[in-house]
Amino acid sequence: MALLKINGTELPAPTAYSVQYSDIDSSDTGRAENGVMLRNRIRAGVAKISVSWSKLNQTETDLVLDAIRGESFSVEYYGGGTATMYAGDRTLQLVCLGKDGARFDVSCNLIEF
Numbered sequence: 001m002a003l004l005k006i007n008g009t010e011l012p013a014p015t016a017y018s019v020q021y022s023d024i025d026s027s028d029t030g031r032a033e034n035g036v037m038l039r040n041r042i043r044a045g046v047a048k049i050s051v052s053w054s055k056l057n058q059t060e061t062d063l064v065l066d067a068i069r070g071e072s073f074s075v076e077y078y079g080g081g082t083a084t085m086y087a088g089d090r091t092l093q094l095v096c097l098g099k100d101g102a103r104f105d106v107s108c109n110l111i112e113f
Contacts (some may be wrong), residue, residue: 004051005076006067015054016107019043019079047080052107055095061104065092068108075110085110 002010003017026040044102053064067073068087088109096103 002076003078004049007026007070007073008076009063009067011064011067012053012060014051016050016052017078019077020048020050020051021080022048047077047083047085047110047112049075049077049085049110050107051110052105054105055103056106057100058102059105061106062091064106065090068110072113077110083112085112087111 003014004011022045023041024043024046026042027029028038029040032038032039044056053060056064068090072086074082076082088111090104090108093105094102095105
């Protein structure tokens with residue numbers, strides 16, 4: 001089973017993979033004068049996937065970068081199902097350049113809409 005598919009394309013197995021679920025509270029959430037929390041949760045379980053790949057070849061690197069290029073995309077992920085997400089900051093780092101070509105590390109956060 002693939003850990004991660006974007007728009008139906010299976011991505012290479014990541015080196016690191018972490019899913020965080022957050023709740024979103026309304027703007028009127030906060031503490032009263034007596035210190036009691038007044039919470040108005042408007043959405044629960046919004047996913048953020050922190051993912052990275054190490055030593056990808058150029059073909060694999062292009063596959064990952066092309067998959068996360070869009071403004072939004074469909075992500076099938078282990079631990080949560082399917083969600084519409086976008087990519088936060090993306091990092092591409094050249095880690096070696098040898099006779100077999102370049103190798104890159106890629107990392108990003110995929111954040112649910």
